[in-house]
């Protein structure tokens with residue numbers, strides 16, 4: 001049958017032959033069984049030590065799921081031999097198309113893992129008529145292989161970020177590589193404590209940590225102290241994304257307080273549905289929102305003043321010299337302290353306290369790509385949302401590494417997808 005010819009072309013295994021192919025109907029669906037036999041006179045390899053040994057006996061045939069063909073499920077059927085190994089005793093043999101524990105062939109496992117990067121795991125399972133568990137296991141295997149074989153040479157810039165993921169543990173700490181052309185997720189840890197980040201540096205190793213030139217993070221105390229201790233040679237930068245999100249949070253707080261105040265006083269609810277008007281950057285507003293914003297800015301509201309202070313701060317990032325940026329920062333902070341808007345004052349105080357790290361932004365410019373942390377953070381949020389419903393740490397961890405880790409894959413004779 002032609003299927004054999006194709007298989008010999010795309011997946012030939014030394015010491016084994018494709019014997020026959022049978023089309024069966026099971027549970028109303030067609031399935032293709034590909035029978036495999038050991039080549040005559042070939043000796044089985046012991047799964048304990050990988051060495052060839054004399055045969056002991058043969059187990060009943062097992063089915064290994066392979067890549068489906070024309071919507072027909074395909075199985076390799078093979079009766080595994082047992083080896084009488086002088087080192088390990090009686091052991092089952094190793095087969096090159098899969099491992100002893102998994103029902104999926106290695107090829108099919110990689111096939112599923114690849115699709116799982118393009119669509120949700122549930123969709124992959126539905127499309128290829130397999131279970132969600134099989135897809136998860138395939139992805140998990142791909143991640144383990146990829147992390148073992150990834151190249152960690154030449155990493156000069158790191159970004160440390162946190163995302164909210166569960167009510168119980170709240171945060172995950174993510175560490176990214178931010179070098180130009182090589183942006184990827186390197187490491188994930190539970191929570192956002194000093195202990196968490198110490199875990200990263202332990203994994204990353206001393207020599208590599210010493211070679212780090214830039215670290216980009218939020219003004220989160222445990223991160224700051226751990227970076228100072230473990231990557232002392234690096235310039236620590238407070239990145240734009242995190243700084244600006246502190247301001248957005250402050251504006252949101254001011255707005256919420258003011259909405260309550262206006263409502264209590266029975267005033268006109270001008271701030272109704274104004275949340276996104278104030279949080280989005282003006283260039284991202286629609287024409288209709290634009291008109292509303294202009295209207296809103298005409299009111300003397302604390303929310304509007306907070307908004308204008310943030311918009312003014314955007315100029316900070318355009319400076320070239322750290323000196324003049326510093327002068328701008330000082331003036332801005334003074335104005336905010338006089339503005340009597342508490343949430344904004346807290347931001348100003350925080351920026352003053354971290355003035356040095358903030359100005360490092362200008363020293364690192366050109367080497368760190370602007371917006372890289374924000375882009376990765378958004379992707380990570382999408383992944384955690386998509387994994388919703390399977391909220392175990394292991395699932396989130398595997399999903400994030402799989403989508404953002406840029407992990408390598410082994411070389412195959414044939415590209416299935």
Ligand SMILES: [Zn+2]
Nearest residue numbers: 046049085088
């Ligand atoms: Zn052995």
